[in-house]
Amino acid sequence: MIESKIKIDSAPVRYIPALGFRSLTPFFDSMQKWGAKESTFKPKLIAQARIQSNFKVLDLGCGTGALTLLVKKSQPSAEVTGIDIDLNVLNIAKQKAAQSDLQINFDHGTAFSLPYPDRFFDRVVSSLVFHHLTRENKVLALKETLRVLKPNGQLHIADTGKPQNALMRLSSVFMRRLEENEDNVKGLLPKMLEIAGFEQVKETAKIMTIFGTVSLYKGQKL
């Protein structure tokens, strides 16, 4: 796996691309469809976020825009923004939105230094991004998310989680070594949400995929 490097605000920032290697980015959407059960967990995540027509919604680490487009389709009047550190995936996301005639803002930036004012979004959603971030950057990204959420705003995350049975434990033996997955597989994300300042933190679902357990989480800004 390779960490790519970009410059944001003239400082170099390292990140892990969608499938670990930049050359695999074109295969990301297919992998998501057949391997990660995205057609199960992404609609579930959107349903739990209860997005209203007047909401501002941020998709953190939007990648090729699969979740971002689903959010916009689920609530066409909502103002939807996707942000990602990787310009390659953002270009794919922009093309997909244009082909579907959907008005979505796509921004280039990093999860731990978001280019938005305080108390701006009603919801932040994020899918399969936190296992790309180091422990320190997970907490920084969560604090940034809290900052850009309005009071009573909510964060909804889908990401790798603690295995719920023997089959998923077997799959996690390999997966926990990939990217920055270890803390996710140990089930530490809820604790990190609390450390960042979220309240009413809950793991709301666990879904079996060939890449291991994908958990859904929810946290509230009071």
Ligand SMILES: C[S@@+](CC[C@H](N)C(=O)[O-])C[C@H]1O[C@@H](n2cnc3c(N)ncnc32)[C@H](O)[C@@H]1O
């Ligand atoms: C596995 S992909 C998931 C993409 C998308 N959320 C989805 O579910 O289809 C992880 C994404 O996180 C992005 N990413 C990694 N580090 C990031 C960071 N520091 N800030 C913003 N995005 C980041 C990667 O560029 C990649 O697009």
